[in-house]
Amino acid sequence: MSSAAIDPMKDFGSETEPAREALKLDHSDGLVSRRGLWFAALATLGTLALAQVPALVLWAVPSGDAMAAPMGTLVVETEPAGIEVRIDGALMGLSPLHVPLPAGRRDVQLRYDGMERSMSIRVAPGEVVRQSATFVRAAALPVETPMPAPPPPPPAPRPAPPGSLSGWVRVEVPIALRILEDGKLLGTTDVDRLMLPIGEHAFELRNDELGFVTRQTVKVIAGDTAVLAIRLPSAPISINAKPWAEAWVDGVRVGDTPIGTLMRSIGRHEVVLRHPELGERRESVLVTLGQPARVSVDFRAGK
Secondary structure, three states, rough: OOOOOOOHHHHHHHHHHHHHHHHHHHOOHHHHHHHHHHHHHHHHHHHHHHHHHHHHOOOOOOEEEEHHHOOOEEEEEEOOOOEEEEEEEEEEEEOEEEEEEEEEEEEEEEEOOEEEEEEEEEEEOEEEEEEEEEEEOOOOOOOOOOOOOOOOOOOOOOOOHHHHHEEEEEEOOOOOOEEEOOOOOEEEEOOOOEEEEEEEEEEEEEOOOOOOOEEEEEEEEOOEEEEOOOOOOOOEEEEEEEEEOEEOOOOOEEEEEEEEEEEEEEEEEEEEEOOOEEEEEEEEEEEOOOOOOOEEEEOOOOO
């Protein structure tokens, strides 16, 4: 073997020339070398980033259970059934209703036959809330029975001329009397006063229940009030009690029973009878001119 040095590039022949030229280019042109290094680094980083995409996506997107809102359940029962149910203004169906709802406060409206009922409820997560309601139809209004016609009013008092041609009459009496003139009703003593033409007037004053009639004449002066005082007659009262009692008439003690004849003015009076052991009794008696008034009490029989 020859000891001469072997030229390895010579064995490859002309195929080694391009490689040698490329080496020369890389070492001589620093700009091209730096660009190649940058491209290689970017390519490596891009590959690593793409490899991490599934992990990033799994980390950024929460699971379906975490995204779902917490739910509760509303049960609506009504009497009668078949009532329209709206929740937060949306029609959900007819009662009885069993519907899942997102947790929170909800407005529930029930509508039936022109009636509406609203309520506010709160649904907690996992909770079953029950609501019940009863609707009652309005009862039919009773048919009104026509009232009997009122009796005709008494004749109006005779109109009196106005101004200086008239005056007034007041009748002072403790009972009600009708006032008539020439057979015509002018009014009653229940009113404060009557307005009448000036001049003399002949009145008939009467109370048929008490059997009382009196005739009075009064003179009416222009713009003035004539006062007519009526004195009532008296009639007897008979008072008795068994076994006996103390007697009071209109708050005045009149003695112990029996009382045969006690004179009092006509009209209604209150009689009180008291027994020291048997108690007290009160009676109302009407004294008239027609017949004597009687009061009789039996304490022992409760009459």
